[in-house]
Amino acid sequence: MKNEMPQLPYPANGLEPVISSETMEYHYGKHLQAYVTNLANLVQGTDYASRDIEDIVATAPDGGTFNNAGQVLNHTLYFLQFTAPGQGKSPQGKLAELIERDFDNLDNLRKQMEEAATTLFGSGWAWLSLTPEGKLRISQESNAGNPIRQGCKPLLCIDVWEHAYYIDYRNRRAEHVKKLWDIVDWQAVGNRL
Ligand code: MN
Numbered sequence: 001m002k003n004e005m006p007q008l009p010y011p012a013n014g015l016e017p018v019i020s021s022e023t024m025e026y027h028y029g030k031h032l033q034a035y036v037t038n039l040a041n042l043v044q045g046t047d048y049a050s051r052d053i054e055d056i057v058a059t060a061p062d063g064g065t066f067n068n069a070g071q072v073l074n075h076t077l078y079f080l081q082f083t084a085p086g087q088g089k090s091p092q093g094k095l096a097e098l099i100e101r102d103f104d105n106l107d108n109l110r111k112q113m114e115e116a117a118t119t120l121f122g123s124g125w126a127w128l129s130l131t132p133e134g135k136l137r138i139s140q141e142s143n144a145g146n147p148i149r150q151g152c153k154p155l156l157c158i159d160v161w162e163h164a165y166y167i168d169y170r171n172r173r174a175e176h177v178k179k180l181w182d183i184v185d186w187q188a189v190g191n192r193l
Helices: 021-043 053-059 064-079 093-103 106-119 173-183 186-191
Strands: 124-130 136-142 153-159
Touching: 021 064, 053 064, 064 153, 093 106, 093 136, 093 186, 106 124, 106 136, 106 153, 106 173
Parallel strands: none
Antiparallel strands: 124 136, 124 153
16 A cells, blocks of 8 residues: 555545544545645655555554554545445455354444444554454554554454544444444455455
8 A cells, every 4th residue: 555545435425424524524634634644754765655554554663654654554444444324235255254253243243343442542443353363353552553563454443533533423432433334345344354
């Protein structure tokens, strides 16, 4: 992945009423754009300039370059995992098999993701990822964290920075997290395996 704005596969109002076009205007149009711009400025003239975002996130030491690269990667995965409400189907193929093996069913996976997202203290992300041993794993990461730093493949994420939900849900983080299931594009998630 390069350091650039992802092209959204839906219009700005395409995720309503789960995520409003106003939230998209700020979250995608301003927050993500700022991370992309900041990272471009930070890596200019350095060894990082020619490296993939995934590589920077996996290896950069804690600090500004990691924080901005992490947020570019996290938000790109986040915005590209959604589709119009009700259009996301259900997990298929290999992903469905792994969910059944490691969580028994999709409801359990959802509950554990919701728990991770709602109990994370402060800003950060809840993640579903694939470990190097091939097991599905749910984890919490503060700030710009991404499970790629532990050698895992990121599959699905929930952004619990307040900027992700405060316009639409105010302080109701748990309600926002539950509604996100209506827009998860399980095909896009499965393609990340
Ligand atoms: Mn965010």
